[in-house]
Amino acid sequence: MIIYLDMDGVLTQCHMCALQFYGMNPDEYPRGMRVKDILAGAGITTKARYEDFWADFGEDFWDSLMPTDECDRLIRKCADLAGEGNVFIASRPTKNPQSFSGKMFWIYENLPEWIHNQVILLQHKELLANANTLLIDDNPTNCARFRTAGGQTIMFKRPWNDNDNMISTEWLGELVAAFEKAGDSPPAAMLSWE
Numbered sequence: 398m399i400i401y402l403d404m405d406g407v408l409t410q411c412h413m414c415a416l417q418f419y420g421m422n423p424d425e426y427p428r429g430m431r432v433k434d435i436l437a438g439a440g441i442t443t444k445a446r447y448e449d450f451w452a453d454f455g456e457d458f459w460d461s462l463m464p465t466d467e468c469d470r471l472i473r474k475c476a477d478l479a480g481e482g483n484v485f486i487a488s489r490p491t492k493n494p495q496s497f498s499g500k501m502f503w504i505y506e507n508l509p510e511w512i513h514n515q516v517i518l519l520q521h522k523e524l525l526a527n528a529n530t531l532l533i534d535d536n537p538t539n540c541a542r543f544r545t546a547g548g549q550t551i552m553f554k555r556p557w558n559d560n561d562n563m564i565s566t567e568w569l570g571e572l573v574a575a576f577e578k579a580g581d582s583p584p585a586a587m588l589s590w591e
């Protein structure tokens with residue numbers, strides 16, 4: 398099975414860092430809201446379109462994002478299950494070309510070398526979908542489109558999506574189940590998150 402890992406919200410604390418960028422407290426992220434709408438509600442930005450909001454962030458922002466608590470374990474667990482050669486980054490760039498270079502610098506600085514050349518920056522992740530693929534992503538729309546195109550998905554738990562109350566062991570169970578559905582049986586030793 399091929400695993401595609403989303404970056405923002407899964408490997409990087411993109412949303413929290415955007416709040417911090419505008420001087421807001423990321424520890425008080427309200428459930429169910431997009432970061433753009435939180436900032437708009439506080440009168441900090443008036444960008445109407447999601448794409449225009451994220452286009453304001455340049456290379457320095459994308460390059461310096463904090464990794465999530467799960468980042469390292471998630472990369473390792475996926476590599477253990479699928480093999481390093483079968484784990485790819487699939488991330489959506491913004492309208493700002495500096496997001497491309499910033500994301501690549503972040504990958505070079507924060508992720509193991511074996512994945513540095515396994516990066517796909519694209520707008521439509523569903524183009525990668527087939528029965529032997531799994532997308533791990535925090536965005537419900539990305540997950541829905543990927544499933545419609547024939548792939549499997551795990552929606553990563555975050556305050557802005559419906560999986561926020563999922564605990565790590567349940568999440569790992571989904572990962573293992575996805576492998577079994579594709580005809581692979583991961584060793585029992587891999588069922589532990591730690």
Ligand SMILES: [Mg+2]
Pocket residue numbers: 403404405406407534535536
């Ligand atoms: Mg994301």
